[in-house]
Amino acid sequence: MADRIGVYAGRNGADDVVIHCKSHAQAMMLRGRLRKRLAECKLEMSPGKTKVVYCKDRERTEAYPEISFDFVGYTFRPRKSFSKEGELSVNFLPAMSGRAAKAIRQTVRGWDLSHRTPLSLEVMARWLNPMLRCRVKYYGRFYRSAMNCIATHVDLHLAKWVARKYKRVHGSLAQAYEWLRRIQRAGPGLFAHWEICTRREWSTTRAG
Structure with a gap:
C-alpha cells in the first residue's frame, strides 16, 4: 500500500508525502494517527489528495479502486516492463505524469x-x-x-x-x-x- 498524504501548512503552501505500508489495515491505522498528530499541530491533511493506493504488480494482483497516484511530476501505476532476464511483466513504476x-x-x-x-x-x-x-x-x-x-x-x-x-x-x-x-x-x-x-x-x- 502507498498512502499519499497532502499536509497543508497554513498560508505557506503544502507538502506531499508518500508512505509505504505492508497492508491496508496498517495504512488506515497510520493515516488515522497522522491525522490526529497533525491536528495537534493545528495542521490538516488535504481531503482531495490523501488516499490509500494499492501498488498493483505481477505479485500484487488484488482488485482495488485506487492503483495510481501522482508525485513530484511522476505518475506511479502498474506498467509493463522487461526484467533483467528479458521477461515481460507488470511492475508498479513511475513515469512522467x-x-x-x-x-x-x-x-x-x-x-x-x-x-x-x-x-x-x-x-x-x-x-x-x-x-x-x-x-x-x-x-x-x-x-x-x-x-x-x-x-x-x-x-x-x-x-x-x-x-x-x-x-x-x-x-x-x-x-x-x-x-x-x-x-x-x-x-x-x-x-x-x-x-x-x-x-x-x-x-x-x-x-x-
Missing part, C-alpha cells in the same frame, strides 16, 4: 520556434539544449519511453521552423520532417531530446 507532459508542451509552444528563423540550426540547438536537457534529465530517469510524446512535440515545432526558414522544403511540413530526419541520422546528438528518444515514429500532425 500527464500533467507534467501538458505543462512541457505548453512551454514548448511558448518558445515560438517557428518564428525564430534568424537563428541557424546550430544556434537553435545551443539555445534549446539547456532547457531540453534539464527536462530530459529529470523525467527521463524512469520509464524513459514516456518522454517520446514530448520529443515528438519538440520535433513538430522544429519542423515548422524548418518549413518557414528553408526554401528548399517549399513550406512543406512533410519535407521539413524528412530534412530533420537526415540531420538526426548524421548528428543524433545535436538536440538533447534526440539522444534518448530514438525508437519513436515521426509524426506530421500539426500542433495546436
Whole structure:
C-alpha cells in the first residue's frame, strides 16, 4: 500500500508525502494517527489528495479502486516492463505524469520556434539544449519511453521552423520532417531530446 498524504501548512503552501505500508489495515491505522498528530499541530491533511493506493504488480494482483497516484511530476501505476532476464511483466513504476507532459508542451509552444528563423540550426540547438536537457534529465530517469510524446512535440515545432526558414522544403511540413530526419541520422546528438528518444515514429500532425 502507498498512502499519499497532502499536509497543508497554513498560508505557506503544502507538502506531499508518500508512505509505504505492508497492508491496508496498517495504512488506515497510520493515516488515522497522522491525522490526529497533525491536528495537534493545528495542521490538516488535504481531503482531495490523501488516499490509500494499492501498488498493483505481477505479485500484487488484488482488485482495488485506487492503483495510481501522482508525485513530484511522476505518475506511479502498474506498467509493463522487461526484467533483467528479458521477461515481460507488470511492475508498479513511475513515469512522467500527464500533467507534467501538458505543462512541457505548453512551454514548448511558448518558445515560438517557428518564428525564430534568424537563428541557424546550430544556434537553435545551443539555445534549446539547456532547457531540453534539464527536462530530459529529470523525467527521463524512469520509464524513459514516456518522454517520446514530448520529443515528438519538440520535433513538430522544429519542423515548422524548418518549413518557414528553408526554401528548399517549399513550406512543406512533410519535407521539413524528412530534412530533420537526415540531420538526426548524421548528428543524433545535436538536440538533447534526440539522444534518448530514438525508437519513436515521426509524426506530421500539426500542433495546436
